[in-house]
Amino acid sequence: MKMNEILAGVDFLRRTGRDADISGVEYDSRRIGPGSLFVAMQGGTTDGNRYAAAAIHSGAAAVVTDSEATYREIENSNAELVLVAHGRRALAQVSANFFEHPEETLALSGVTGTNGKTTTAFLLDAMLNHAARKTVLIGTIEYHVAGAVRSSPHTTPESRDLLALFREGVDAGATEAVMEVSSHALAQARVYGLAYDVAIFTNLTRDHLDFHGTMEDYFAAKKKLFDGSELRAPRVAVINGDAAYGAQLAEAARKVGAEVFLYGISEGDYRADRIRMNAAGMEFAMVTPQGRVDIATRLTGRVNIYNLLAASAAAMARGLSLEAVRDGIASLACVPGRFQSVDAGQDFTVVVDYAHTDDALRNLIALAREFVTATGGKVITLFGCGGDRDRTKRPLMGQAAAEGSDFVVVTSDNPRSEDPEAILRDILPGIKDGKAEFVTELDRKAAIRLALERAKPGDIVLLAGKGHEKTQTLREGTISFDDAEVAVDALRNLKGARA
Structure with missing residues (x-):
């Protein structure tokens, strides 16, 4: 692919070069091969700009950098150079172009919150799979690509790796993607440029303050999935109405035109009635805008009622019937490491x-x-x-x-x-x-x-x-x-x- 094609839609400050032929996009200099484009960006623990010269030595045909100093240092190299204001956003954009925008083929559902992301994502994925839809699942435990299981080094990977997984999924026939969207990913623009059809909020409790500093900043990162400030507003927002910050998030989503569904144990558009549980599982009647359905699951506990309601609301937003939701829930035996x-x-x-x-x-x-x-x-x-x-x-x-x-x-x-x-x-x-x-x-x-x-x-x-x-x-x-x-x-x- 030509560099001009890879830079389509990318706002850059300066560029030198010859429209190089690009064989791959990388942000890790250790993965550079002949003809690669290396995106040198400032990260949380290291600065990829330190490795720009090494990437060129390894055969990089082009470097995109967010550092003026790095741009000047390697300006006389044989590589094509591009200076951008925001490295991670540029990585997302050039990766989407290189992988030919697989995210536009997939209906994306994103789950964010402190607790419950993994179980909610597993449940939604199980419902969609049971309804014969091929999916990509991205989360803490593992990644699934149209049925193939991969290890999960990060809850939400860097945009380049995420788009590569999407490309594999689309090539294998996937039409849906279910993602855990971490606050780190939202703050660091790992999901920049993605358009979520359904966004789900589980809860917000104290965590990751070593990174965010305050609860207000932690919430501000989560809010980006819903408020249209950096990502396109979701078509549907599924929000825990019983959780702190739930009402505030629902208001923000409504302001940008999202259809909002609230869920909760006893109140909300999706709620639970006649709950019976023990250590082996539970049963309850789920009340929804489309009617009631009896749920039987091998998951148990009040927290899992919330997770089930969230996943069910999202699945129905993706067009599944009450019966399909019920059967999809019953098909999931457990979520590894969750009770x-x-x-x-x-x-x-x-x-x-x-x-x-x-x-x-x-x-x-x-x-x-x-x-x-x-x-x-x-x-x-x-x-x-x-x-x-x-x-x-x-x-x-x-x-x-x-x-x-x-x-x-x-x-x-x-x-x-x-x-x-x-x-x-x-x-x-x-x-x-x-x-x-x-x-x-x-x-x-x-x-x-x-x-x-x-x-x-x-x-x-x-x-x-x-x-x-x-x-x-x-x-x-x-x-x-x-x-x-x-x-x-x-x-x-x-x-x-x-x-």
Whole structure:
């Protein structure tokens, strides 16, 4: 493809060159090959402009840069050069041109919020697939491209990688895309230029303040999906009316012409009636503008009622019938790492869950409490906090665990470059204020065994924080670690020791 075609619609400040032939678009200099276009842009942790010369040395035919200094430094190279004001927006635009705008073929549904994005996206994807629609699914756990499963390095990838996945999906016959849209992606223009047909808001609670700084800035990033300020306004906005910021977001969406549907447990356009639940699943009547339908699902808990209502409203906005929604919900067995049961024949319940904010942890423990109240069992909670992330939520998570649990094991999550002991010290002030008995064990494997050893018949053990993750990130590097697998091994050894 010619450089002129790749720059179509891109606002640039300066350009030198010869309309080069371009073989690929990259923002990572390590992926450069002969004829590549390298987009050198300022990022959150590094500045790609530092690698512009290396990209040219590796065969880049052209460089798009958002740095005047970089432009001057490589101006005498053989590569074609383009100076832009905003690197990430330029990356989105040139990638869309290079991949021949697959996003225009797909009906896009985007899910944003602090908690519930993954489950809502999985549910919507399951409904669409069950209705024989081919989809692309982009999210925290994994990516799906017309049925093929890929690993997920980021909840929302950089625009170039996202558009490459869209291209693969369209080539394989996909007509729909369901995406988790993170606040980071919205703030960093990773989804710049995309037009969402349906936008979904789950909730907004304290998280990612290490990146956004304040809740107001966090909300402002989420709002971009709905208010038409940087993205085209969605045709339909599906918004949790029970959530903080829900009413404010609904007003913003209406102002730019979106059709707004609210959902909530007892109020809203989509709501739930006659709820019955247990640890194995739940049933309820879903009330919608199109009528009522009885829902039976293997998911459980109040939080999952919200997720089901959100996904159902979005699916019906995409043209599915009540019956298709009902059947699509029934087709989904579970969402990995989201209230995932671990069964090795033990006489108590073990659940792995991704809860990694104080709000999510509080909701998880409240759900567990509902299930053990009838049996007189206890709630045992294991959790930690990630390193190099918002430190202010650490005592709040300790408080949430101590308020609702009978016994708490505080351990390590993904400490990354931080000292696990320092993370623990941040958690303890919150947990010490509660009434729950607690212990600390920084070795997560040993901590899981300790929590399981404490359990008695009728109890529930919550292994919180990592959910679907298959690794643990330490200062020394990344190791294989799966909470569910570690729990199964510990349960089998424990069963043998008790025999």
